[in-house]
Amino acid sequence: MSVYTTVSRDSLQQWLQGYALGQLIDFQGIAAGITNTNYFVTTTHGRYVLTLFETLRLDELPYYLSLMSHLARHGVACPAPIADHSDRFASLLAGKPACLVSCLTGTDVSHPTAAQCRAVGEMLAQMHKAGATFPRKMHNPRGPHWWSLTAQQLYPQLPTDIAETLAEEIHFQDGHRFDHLPSGVIHADLFRDNVLLDGDSISGFIDFYYACNDILLYDIAIAVNDWARRDDGELDDELARAFLAGYQSERPLSQAERDCWPVMLRAAALRFWVSRLQDLYQPISGELTYTKDPAAFRQLLLAHRCRSEFWLG
Amino acid sequence: MSVYTTVSRDSLQQWLQGYALGQLIDFQGIAAGITNTNYFVTTTHGRYVLTLFETLRLDELPYYLSLMSHLARHGVACPAPIADHSDRFASLLAGKPACLVSCLTGTDVSHPTAAQCRAVGEMLAQMHKAGATFPRKMHNPRGPHWWSLTAQQLYPQLPTDIAETLAEEIHFQDGHRFDHLPSGVIHADLFRDNVLLDGDSISGFIDFYYACNDILLYDIAIAVNDWARRDDGELDDELARAFLAGYQSERPLSQAERDCWPVMLRAAALRFWVSRLQDLYQPISGELTYTKDPAAFRQLLLAHRCRSEFWLG
Structure with a gap:
């Protein structure tokens, strides 16, 4: 439902060659999320979240992704963006700006204590x-x-x-x-x-x-x-x-x-x-x-x- | 056995105030390690490894800790150093250069397959x-x-x-x-x-x-x-x-x-x-x-x- 952009296995596999994350095992769309397309991506090294940005441009992403990286580096609980071999947090995939971040556990709660x-x-x-x-x-x-x-x-x-x-x-x-x-x-x-x-x-x-x-x-x-x-x-x-x-x-x-x-x-x-x-x-x-x-x-x-x-x- | 430098609860608690890691719950020395003193440190936010460097000087650490941070940011499996509120990976604790890194799971193997x-x-x-x-x-x-x-x-x-x-x-x-x-x-x-x-x-x-x-x-x-x-x-x-x-x-x-x-x-x-x-x-x-x-x-x-x-x- 919130997979607006479909990614093929071949193009994802190809794109992942730019990362130090091993080989693609599996990927599946995530239903949550209103604005962007999200996938769980499992490689031989671990599990990540792939985001394809539907409205933000590639040149608008560095502020947000560097911020998340900065906060994660300081121990603030948030996803850590993964840098590729060109030291970029985002690049184009299926024609959209895309990034990978570490996959967190946990769920959101509607009635917090x-x-x-x-x-x-x-x-x-x-x-x-x-x-x-x-x-x-x-x-x-x-x-x-x-x-x-x-x-x-x-x-x-x-x-x-x-x-x-x-x-x-x-x-x-x-x-x-x-x-x-x-x-x-x-x-x-x-x-x-x-x-x-x-x-x-x-x-x-x-x-x-x-x-x-x-x-x-x-x-x-x-x-x-x-x-x-x-x-x-x-x-x-x-x-x-x-x-x-x-x-x-x-x-x-x-x-x-x-x-x-x-x-x-x-x-x-x-x-x-x-x-x-x-x-x-x-x-x-x-x-x-x-x-x-x-x-x-x-x-x-x-x-x-x-x-x-x-x-x- | 490889806790060469003893850290008191008070001084650790004080030192942790410089980090975004919450409150100290528990800490214990780690027997492994030949050169440095290591502790497991558990806070309200998670579990970390504290290293007190017995031979390296504070000014020698940035290469190693920035490297680990760089590699972790690229998805290479290694501990990620945590930065403090002054954006440093290391500072003095109990008179020794000290850093905190993320705690990994797993164990070393003596007879690999x-x-x-x-x-x-x-x-x-x-x-x-x-x-x-x-x-x-x-x-x-x-x-x-x-x-x-x-x-x-x-x-x-x-x-x-x-x-x-x-x-x-x-x-x-x-x-x-x-x-x-x-x-x-x-x-x-x-x-x-x-x-x-x-x-x-x-x-x-x-x-x-x-x-x-x-x-x-x-x-x-x-x-x-x-x-x-x-x-x-x-x-x-x-x-x-x-x-x-x-x-x-x-x-x-x-x-x-x-x-x-x-x-x-x-x-x-x-x-x-x-x-x-x-x-x-x-x-x-x-x-x-x-x-x-x-x-x-x-x-x-x-x-x-x-x-x-x-x-x-």
């Missing part, structure tokens, strides 16, 4: 610390400028109450700046489906293709908005507290970050609300996306507005 | 190919200049027949040059105890602290001299053939290499014969070495002289 939230929070802090020595930079393309512009394009199509809330939230965020907060490499999409867990242990963060340089607190807010969200759309105090306690066990938040936290939770919800509204009201024809319901993020925003407990301990 | 020899040969070829893009250089300190000099110092102490054979072999090697053969990064010590195996699969090459830039064929000869050697000291044709077939499945030898192979087997035996003679007759007081019997390498040299089968297929 407090212990799992704590472990994810702690690993996110480790990721933020390890990212400090990563030399490349990537601007966040989905910041305030993007959401303001996108909202302008959406207003004519939106129901009045939706448009009103959206305008209010954007106006609210316009009144706040975060430039004084610690910044660095952020994952920017650390939802539950982007973390593989082995029980309470993090097997790996995956899907780094929204990673960029931005405010660290923003990354935490994106993650808490998802990891602590119950099926009824409300945030669970115990899960949110566990996530933040895990994070702060490795990187305690500064007073400036604590002060901005309530506003940042709304900024993180706004970003995903806007992109989901865009997917729903302005779908790009031919683009491979699942359209997810934007309403969950509006509900989250409204709840954040009147929240009194912010779990910072 | 042909399939295992084949797998080691193939991985060695992969290592040689992956080493081609490694940018650092290290001169081999134990080349012809070293063995000639060392032999000069040893002659007065050696029994006549030993001294005679040694002089003959050094004279023989003086008449041959290998500068025209392919060179690159070599392990230079790929004996059976430096490879961890999981059945017939290579879990990892270890102990890269003799690695350097030299003739690739020399590395193969060092390995075949050990991997194919039976308990009676003779080389086993089937094991040697399997090793070379595995190697050549990934990097077929050139005609120039095939021509030099019989001489190279003697060069590789000579190098270890000389260092074992040195360990025996000129032990460095206080240095931590097992003295191994030099006689095996003399026997090997004499056998190589009259060998007719060289397993190149």
Whole structure:
């Protein structure tokens, strides 16, 4: 289902000659993944994940793949890209930019426990610390400028109450700046489906293709908005507290970050609300996306507005 | 027994704060290893091997650790060094240069099968190919200049027949040059105890602290001299053939290499014969070495002289 590009055994075998990974034994498409094509590839040396990028260009990949390599080298749980004999992490296969990464164990969880939230929070802090020595930079393309512009394009199509809330939230965020907060490499999409867990242990963060340089607190807010969200759309105090306690066990938040936290939770919800509204009201024809319901993020925003407990301990 | 430097729980815990590896759970000394102190270290994130270097200085480590990192990044089976928050692979612990590497599964084998020899040969070829893009250089300190000099110092102490054979072999090697053969990064010590195996699969090459830039064929000869050697000291044709077939499945030898192979087997035996003679007759007081019997390498040299089968297929 998410094998958009079919790879033949012959072409894969040929391509693998460029790597130090031995001979191809077997390969099979992976059903998960929305944007890219993924295969499990088994060689005489081990098991790897092959990704064929359906939208990213070859020259856009070095930031993401070098970042994953940097983080893996620092012991942060994530797939390690494999370099080929020309010392490249990616090259063309079946006409698409393609890479191989180490294969992690574990599965994603839809209903995390407090212990799992704590472990994810702690690993996110480790990721933020390890990212400090990563030399490349990537601007966040989905910041305030993007959401303001996108909202302008959406207003004519939106129901009045939706448009009103959206305008209010954007106006609210316009009144706040975060430039004084610690910044660095952020994952920017650390939802539950982007973390593989082995029980309470993090097997790996995956899907780094929204990673960029931005405010660290923003990354935490994106993650808490998802990891602590119950099926009824409300945030669970115990899960949110566990996530933040895990994070702060490795990187305690500064007073400036604590002060901005309530506003940042709304900024993180706004970003995903806007992109989901865009997917729903302005779908790009031919683009491979699942359209997810934007309403969950509006509900989250409204709840954040009147929240009194912010779990910072 | 090979824990020469004792590390306290407090100092290890403190030192681990410089890494993204979570909290210390447990650590224990490893009995194997001759030169350095090794510990298994278990943290909330996983299991690692800690090495405290007893003879190498901190400024000598970057070549070896960057090489292991480079090879691991290319999918060559070996421990991957973990970088700390300052992006260093090594720093001082308990007064010694120390590093953490990923913990491999598998064990070394004293009596390898042909399939295992084949797998080691193939991985060695992969290592040689992956080493081609490694940018650092290290001169081999134990080349012809070293063995000639060392032999000069040893002659007065050696029994006549030993001294005679040694002089003959050094004279023989003086008449041959290998500068025209392919060179690159070599392990230079790929004996059976430096490879961890999981059945017939290579879990990892270890102990890269003799690695350097030299003739690739020399590395193969060092390995075949050990991997194919039976308990009676003779080389086993089937094991040697399997090793070379595995190697050549990934990097077929050139005609120039095939021509030099019989001489190279003697060069590789000579190098270890000389260092074992040195360990025996000129032990460095206080240095931590097992003295191994030099006689095996003399026997090997004499056998190589009259060998007719060289397993190149």
